[in-house]
Amino acid sequence: MTTSTFTRRRLLQTSGGLLLAAGLLGPSAVRAQGGLIALVHTQAAGDAGPVDSMIGKLNQFAAETGMRARAIYAQDPATYETSFTTLGEAGASIVVSTFNEVAEPIREVAPNFPDTKFIQLFADPFEPAIPNVTTVSYDYYLGCYLAGIFAARMSRSGKLGFIGGISIPPINADFNAFKAGAQSVNPDITATVAFAGSFQDPAKGQEIATQMYSDGIDFIQTDAAATDFGIIAAAQEREGRLVSCLDPAQFTLAPKSLISIVGLDFGASLYNEAQRALTPDWQAGHVPTGLGTGVIDFIRNPEFIAQGPAELNAMAEAAMPEVDQARTAILDGSLVVEFNTNL
C-alpha cells in the first residue's frame, strides 16, 4: 500500500517536472539546437512553381545553417492564426509565409512573439511597421511587361492570351502590364484574359487554353501555379502553340512549346530574407524587390532554344534586343509601367 502510494506520487511528481521542463525549456532548447525555420504556405505544394521552390530552398537553408525546417500547408484561412501562434509558442526563430491573406493573422500574432522573426513574401508593407516582421513585395508585373513585348514579336496571329489562377489585384496588374508591353510593339494586337478560378486545377487550365488556341491565339502567358500543367498540355497538342510560364522547373515539361518564363524565384527570395534575418543588424520593415535583383526576370527556355523549331528560335533571338532595351529603360527609370489592377 505504502509502495503503491509512493510510486503514484513519484510518478505524478516526475511527470509534472518533465512537463514543466518541457514548457519552460522547450522554446529556448529549440533555439539552442540551431532553431526552427518554418514555412506556412497557403497554396498546395506540387505546383512546380512558388511553393515547391520555397520548400526546396527552406530545406537547403536548414541544411546549411543546422536549423530544423518545417513546411506547413495551411489550407483553411481559419487556421493561419493558429499556425503562427503554435510556431511562436514552439520557439520558432523564423516563420515565413506568403501572400496578402496572411497579413492580418501576422499582424495579430507577431507582437506576441518578439523573439520570432516573421517574413511575409508577396506582401504590402505594414503601417505602422511591426518590429519583428519583414514584408517583401515584387514587381512581377514588370516581368510581364517584358513578356508582352516578346509575345507581340512571336505572335503571327496578333492574338495573345493570359491565363491567371484567380482574379486578384496583383494578377490583374500582371495581365495589364503584359497587354501594355504587347501593344507598345503593336497597338493593334489583342490580349485576352481568363481565370481558372483555382491555382490547382490543371484540367480547367487545359480547357481554357484549348479554347484560346482554337480562337487563333498563338501565345499564352500563364500566371496560375499548378493550373499551368494543363495549359502546357494544351500547348503541346498542336505545333505552333506557344506558352510562357512561371518557373524554371517547368522548362523541361514542353521543350517545343514552352518558349519562356517570367520567373519569380520565391525560393531565392525566401533564402535571401532568411539569411538576412540571421544577421545581427537585421531590421524589420518592407523590402521591395524584383527586376534587376535576380528574383524576377524574363527568361527564354534553354530547352526550347535547344529543341524548338529553328524559325521560332530565330524570331525569339530577334525579339530579345527589344526586351533587353525595355528592361534597361525600366531599371534606369526612363520607362514607367503602370501598376493597373483593374480589368
Place this chain on the structure above:
Amino acid sequence: MEDLIVAFLRSGTPIVYVALAGVIAQRAGVWNLGLEGLMIVGACATIVTIRLTGSLPLALAVAVLLCCALSALLWFVVEILKANQIIAGLGITGLGLGGTALALTAIFGSEAAVNAPFGLPRIGPAFGAFGGLSVLVALMPVLVFGTWLVLCRTRFGLRLSACGEHPFAARAIGVSPTLMRLWALLLGAPFCALAGAELAAGSLQMFSVNMTSGRGFMGFAAVIFGAGHPVGAALAAFFFAFAGALGIRAQLLYGDRVPSALLLALPYLATVAGLWLSARLGRRSTASGPNELGRL
C-alpha cells in the same frame, strides 16, 4: 470547332464515370458523397503506379483495388457501424484528398506534382482531331449502356434497386440489402478509378494534389439531376461540362465586362438550376432517390 468538342468530351468524361458510380450506389440506397475522394485516389494511384512501374494495366489495377478498399470501408462504416451516410461519405472524401497528399510525400518526399512518362492509350490519328482523346472517352458510351443494362434489365440490377426502394420487400425474397449495398459500392469503385485515371492520365499525364477540384461532387449532383438513371446522369454530367465550357467562353468574350468569378460560377449555378428543374418537372421522388435512401 473540333477542338472545342474534343475539350468538351475530355472535361465531361471523368464526371460521367464518377456519376455512374454514384447512380449504382444511389439505387442501392447509399448517398455516396465519397465520390470526390475515390476519384482523386484513382487519379493518384494511376499516375504514381505508372511512374514507379511503367505498367498501365498494373496502374489501373492498383487504382481499382484502392477504390474498392475505400468503398468497402465506406460500406463498413455506414452499414455495420451505422454511421451517417453523408458524414461518412465526406470522411472518405477527406481521406482521399489528404491521403493522396500524404502518399506523395511518403513516396517522393514532397507534395510536388508527379508526371508520368505516358498516359492512357489514345484513340489514334485515324480519328483526326478526336484522335488525341483517350480510349476511356470512346469506351464511355459503352459503359453507360452497360450500366443501364445491368441496373434496369437484369435480375441483379432490379434486386439492387429494390434494396434502395423497398429493403423490406427485398429481404422478404431473401435478398440482403446490406450485402447488396456492398456489391453496389464495389461495382461503382472501378468507375471512380476510371474517372480519376481519365482526369490524370487522359491527356495531362500528371497528378497534383486536389486536382479533382470538385468534379466528384459534380458527379454526385449529376446523379440527382439525372434522376438516378445511368443515361440521365451521363447527360447531366455533360450538361455540367457544357456549362463549364460556356463559362470559359463567356470569360473570353465578356471577361472585360463581367466579373470572372461570376462567369466561373456558371457550372455551379447550372447545377443548382438543374436540381430545381428536375424537382419542378415532377420527378421529385426519383430525383431525391429511392424511398429508403439514407435511412440506415
